[in-house]
Structures are given as structure tokens and as C-alpha cells.
Amino acid sequence: MYIGKDVINLLDREEFERIARENAQRLYAHAAVMLRSASDAEDAAEEAVYQLFKRTKPFESEEHCRAWLIRVTVNASLKILRRRKRYSENGSELEKITEQFEYPEQSELFTAVSELNEKYKTVILLYYYENMSAEEISKLLKISVTAVTTRLDRARKQLKEKLERSGIYE
Amino acid sequence: MNDFKENFGKTMGRLSAGRDVVASAKIRAEAERPQRKISARRILCTAAAVCGVLVCGVTVAGSAGLIDFDAVFGNRISVNDSELADSLVGTVKNFKYKVSDKDYKIDIKGVTGDDKRVVVIAEILRTDGTPVIDCFANPVSPDERQLVTLSQVTKVSSLDSFGYGIDYRIGEEGNIKLSAELYNVGGLDGKKMTFKGENFYPAVEYNKYERQNETDGVVQTEYVKYRDPVEVPDNGGAAIDLNDILALDMKWEFSFTYRQSDKSKQVKSLNAPEESFPLNLKVHTVGTKDEFVRKLTAQPSYMEAGSTGGRVDYVYKNTGYVGNLTYVTDVSECNEIYIIMKDGERVEASIGSGCETPEENIITCSYDLFYWDEDSFTSVFINADDIAAISINGTVYELN
Numbered sequence: 068m069y070i071g072k073d074v075i076n077l078l079d080r081e082e083f084e085r086i087a088r089e090n091a092q093r094l095y096a097h098a099a100v101m102l103r104s105a106s107d108a109e110d111a112a113e114e115a116v117y118q119l120f121k122r123t124k125p126f127e128s129e130e131h132c133r134a135w136l137i138r139v140t141v142n143a144s145l146k147i148l149r150r151r152k153r154y155s156e157n158g159s160e161l162e163k164i165t166e167q168f169e170y171p172e173q174s175e176l177f178t179a180v181s182e183l184n185e186k187y188k189t190v191i192l193l194y195y196y197e198n199m200s201a202e203e204i205s206k207l208l209k210i211s212v213t214a215v216t217t218r219l220d221r222a223r224k225q226l227k228e229k230l231e232r233s234g235i236y237e
Numbered sequence: 238m239n240d241f242k243e244n245f246g247k248t249m250g251r252l253s254a255g256r257d258v259v260a261s262a263k264i265r266a267e268a269e270r271p272q273r274k275i276s277a278r279r280i281l282c283t284a285a286a287v288c289g290v291l292v293c294g295v296t297v298a299g300s301a302g303l304i305d306f307d308a309v310f311g312n313r314i315s316v317n318d319s320e321l322a323d324s325l326v327g328t329v330k331n332f333k334y335k336v337s338d339k340d341y342k343i344d345i346k347g348v349t350g351d352d353k354r355v356v357v358i359a360e361i362l363r364t365d366g367t368p369v370i371d372c373f374a375n376p377v378s379p380d381e382r383q384l385v386t387l388s389q390v391t392k393v394s395s396l397d398s399f400g401y402g403i404d405y406r407i408g409e410e411g412n413i414k415l416s417a418e419l420y421n422v423g424g425l426d427g428k429k430m431t432f433k434g435e436n437f438y439p440a441v442e443y444n445k446y447e448r449q450n451e452t453d454g455v456v457q458t459e460y461v462k463y464r465d466p467v468e469v470p471d472n473g474g475a476a477i478d479l480n481d482i483l484a485l486d487m488k489w490e491f492s493f494t495y496r497q498s499d500k501s502k503q504v505k506s507l508n509a510p511e512e513s514f515p516l517n518l519k520v521h522t523v524g525t526k527d528e529f530v531r532k533l534t535a536q537p538s539y540m541e542a543g544s545t546g547g548r549v550d551y552v553y554k555n556t557g558y559v560g561n562l563t564y565v566t567d568v569s570e571c572n573e574i575y576i577i578m579k580d581g582e583r584v585e586a587s588i589g590s591g592c593e594t595p596e597e598n599i600i601t602c603s604y605d606l607f608y609w610d611e612d613s614f615t616s617v618f619i620n621a622d623d624i625a626a627i628s629i630n631g632t633v634y635e636l637n
Contacts, residue, residue: 116262
């Protein structure tokens with residue numbers, strides 16, 4: 068067999084699968100906001116996990132792995148967005164997402180965030196959902212901390228207006 | 238925004254994918270994962286000398302049944318060559334290629350698709366019949382050939398409203414198989430698109446980096462780096478210069494024009510079978526956290542089997558619940574479904590299911606039927622002529 072022992076150690080597939088299982092829901096939810104399409108979100112989440120399984124380089128920590136998975140999911144989502152940039156949105160695909168919510172307010176909230184510009188919803192997701200700091204986001208997105216805070220500020224303002232209009236927050 | 242954070246977290250926590258993305262990703266990765274160590278030094282290719290330019294025209298045309306590939310490419314599964322002969326619906330034109338070694342050639346194997354999606358399959362070979370991949374990594378056995386994955390730079394002409402995808406993999410014989418997919422929500426009849434690919438690289442980690450314009454977020458530049466995943470350098474993985482690892486200097490391109498076949502899908506069907514089967518149904522009541530499982534009896538209403546597998550529709554009456562409910566069927570635990578071939582072989586069907594929104598207390602659901610071949614890692618599609626019956630929970634439904 069050609070595979071060296073050291074290579075096996077770098078490829079702990081069971082560990083990768085455990086991490087994938089633990090993060091799959093988050094990755095899908097992340098992509099769902101980005102893409103507003105259930106099947107596209109599944110594709111993006113699958114792509115991230117697929118890249119994980121293909122990866123042959125070890126991670127420094129689980130946090131490193133999680134951040135890497137998010138980055139790959141963001142990239143996969145952006146790639147899908149670029150590919151379908153001129154497509155009209157498929158309402159039934161969005162419905163498949165919103166029908167999972169327990170309360171109408173959750174659907175309103177999801178819709179408000181997902182309607183934001185790509186760069187704004189990305190920082191909202193990372194900051195409020197992934198609990199990442201502005202500095203961590205700047206490293207992940209390869210943009211400056213100032214750019215992150217500026218985007219966050221603008222995103223919050225837009226969100227506030229949307230949610231006030233829908234009556235969720237007053 | 239504290240409320241927002243909490244509510245947003247709860248909202249996001251409600252979402253879950255309809256399919257097991259980890260399982261499907263694993264299958265893809267298992268099919269492609271390089272398990273052998275590939276040294277960058279071993280795969281240095283001889284520099285491209287004088288490029289022989291070979292230009293040839295290949296026209297593939299024909300007609301056959303329409304095939305719905307939504308499920309197939311949604312799972313990123315390649316089609317089999319055997320399917321292509323029966324599903325030619327387009328015309329490939331202007332096919333040409335240029336390689337650093339005149340002993341290579343590309344064959345267009347076929348075109349297939351439906352009214353919104355078309356796929357062109359091509360294969361890269363050596364004219365003397367020796368495996369292409371031997372030039373890349375000098376594998377010592379046929380098994381090792383399959384472990385070499387490839388990357389390639391591909392460009393597709395930009396047209397409005399089109400989506401596309403390029404897939405490439407090593408076949409068992411050691412040649413490169415390409416599939417180029419084009420998708421258009423508005424239909425493809427009469428549309429034309431050109432694919433251009435260049436430079437195949439053997440398996441090393443592939444990263445694409447993006448630089449964004451701070452003003453509007455538009456991607457300004459993209460570039461690729463290659464890293465040897467096994468021999469991680471001391472600096473943590475500095476990029477290897479692309480030119481250092483070129484394995485096959487090749488450019489290929491073709492355009493195709495799609496024309497829609499007017500023939501319909503070959504289908505066998507059975508209407509209104511008498512037997513019914515049990516069905517587990519998870520019922521969620523909207524607005525509460527209630528979730529409970531009901532065992533109901535489903536009545537098959539229609540079955541069909543065609544070149545993409547088949548489908549079973551079934552209905553059941555919603556008795557005992559009124560109001561705004563959502564349902565999730567879980568067919569995997571309570572039903573065994575087999576496709577029974579004419580030669581007696583029983584093929585276990587993979588199942589995708591979905592239900593339509595309740596209407597007048599009657600819910601219509603369906604199974605999708607196809608089967609997964611573990612050896613080839615592909616979905617296998619079935620000629621309807623070869624199917625004798627479908628079995629659900631031991632009850633055999635003959636098809637006519």
C-alpha cells in the first residue's frame with residue numbers, strides 16, 4: 068500500500084466526519100441566508116463538507132476547522148450567486164426554507180437578513196450567528212477591521228428599517 | 238441588538254437541510270480522494286515543446302428521450318457513457334484542442350440533457366491507447382490511476398441567464414473524462430455556448446483566492462495557488478508556482494447548440510393499484526413546538542418507470558387534523574422499495590420523497606426511484622423496458 072502512516076495521521080476521516088456532522092446544520096443555515104434557496108444551500112453546504120473530506124492538510128484546532136468550513140461555505144455560496152446572478156428567484160425554493168420556521172416572526176427575520184446585500188448579510192451571519200469578533204471576521208474575509216465594522220453598522224441600520232417596517236421591532 | 242442576536246440564533250437553529258449533505262459529500266470525496274502520496278517532483282512534466290495544433294470538427298447529433306437530470310447533477314453524479322447513446326439531443330461544433338504532445342486527442346462522447354439543462358461528455362485519450370494519467374503521476378497499478386484527481390482552469394463564455402459547471406475525473410482506464418454542463422431557466426432550445434479549458438494539473442490542494450473591492454464587494458481578481466498536501470513545507474504551505482507542476486499542457490474548447498428532442502420519455506406505468514402501505518408521518522403544528530409521529534396508510538395512486546429511474550405517487554387522507562399543519566414524511570424506516578428487473582434481479586431503490594401542501598385533507602406525496610451503484614459511485618438509470626415491477630413492503634406492483 069502506498070499510503071504512508073504519517074499521511075494517515077493527517078487524514079483522520081472519522082474526526083473529519085464528526086466535525087462535519089456537528090457543523091452541517093450551521094453551514095446549511097448559513098448558506099440558506101446567503102442563497103435563499105433550499106437546494107442551492109444544500110449544494111453549498113455539501114461543497115464545504117466535500118472540501119473538508121478532500122482536505123489533506125491538518126487543522127490547528129476545531130476552531131480553525133470551523134472557520135475554514137465557514138469560509139468555504141461563503142465562497143461556495145458566492146460562486147453559486149455569481150453563477151445565477153441573472154436568474155429570477157425561485158419562490159418555491161425560498162418557501163422550502165421558510166416553512167421550517169416555528170413562528171411567522173422567524174420567517175420575517177430570516178427574510179430581512181437574507182434580503183440584505185451579500186457583503187452585509189455575510190458580516191451579520193458571522194457576527195451574530197457565528198459569534199465572531201470584528202477582527203476574526205476581517206481575517207476570514209480578508210478585509211480590514213474597519214471595513215467589517217462599517218459593513219456591520221450599515222447592515223444593522225438596514226435591518227432595523229426592514230424589521231421596523233415588518234413590525235417585529237419597534 | 239441583544240434580542241436580535243437571540244432571535245436570530247433561534248431562527249437559524251430551525252433550519253436543516255433536506256438531504257444528508259455529509260453523506261453525499263462523503264460519497265463524492267470517496268470517489269475522488271487521492272489516497273497515495275504524490276510528490277510534486279515526480280509529476281514535473283517535460284516542458285511543452287512545439288505544440289502540435291490539431292483541429293478537428295466533431296458533430297454529434299441524434300434524438301432520443303428527454304431525460305431529467307435535476308436529481309443527477311444536484312448530487313454531482315456523472316452520467317454513464319451507455320446512457321449517452323440513447324439521449325443525444327444537441328450538436329457539438331467547433332471542437333478543437335491543442336496539446337503539448339501530439340499523441341493526445343479528445344473525443345466528444347455525446348450530448349444529453351432536458352429542455353433546461355444540457356451536458357456534453359468528452360474524454361481525453363492518448364492515440365497509442367496508453368492511459369493518459371500515466372503521464373501525470375506514473376502510477377504502478379490501474380488502481381492508483383483512479384486516485385489521482387485533477388484540477389483545470391476552465392473558462393466559459395459569459396451569456397445572460399446561463400449557469401454552467403465543469404467536472405473532470407479519471408476513468409478506470411486512466412483517461413480523463415470531462416463533462417460540461419449548461420443550464421438555463423428559460424430553456425435551451427437553439428442556444429449556443431462555448432467552453433474553453435486549459436492546463437490539467439494533478440492532485441494537489443487547490444485554492445482559489447478572491448480579492449474584493451471594498452466599495453461594492455465585486456470580485457476584482459482571482460488567482461490560483463497549488464500546494465502539495467502531503468509534503469507541507471515549513472512555511473505552512475507556500476504556494477507552488479503553477480508552472481512548476483504543469484502536467485499536461487492542453488487547451489480544449491468547443492461550443493454546442495442545443496435542440497430539443499420532440500420524443501417523450503419512455504415510461505411504464507401502473508395506475509391506481511389496490512394495495513396500500515403504511516407510512517410514518519411527522520406532523521408539526523405551525524405556531525407550537527408540537528411534533529408527533531402518526532402512522533397512516535398511504536394509497537399508491539400512480540407509478541412510472543423511465544430512463545431516469547421512476548416515481549411513485551401516493552395519497553392519503555388527512556383525518557383528524559385541521560388547521561395549519563406541516564408534514565414531513567419519513568419513508569426510509571418503514572418502507573422497503575425494490576425495482577424488480579425482468580431478469581429477476583431486485584435492485585434496492587434510493588428514495589427521495591416529498592409531499593405537496595395539504596389540500597382538502599388529501600396530501601399527495603411521491604417517491605423518486607433510482608439506485609446507487611457502490612462500485613462505480615454513480616447513479617444507475619434504468620431502461621423502462623428492463624423493469625418488470627416495483628415492490629413496496631413486499632407487495633409487488635406489475636408495470637405495464
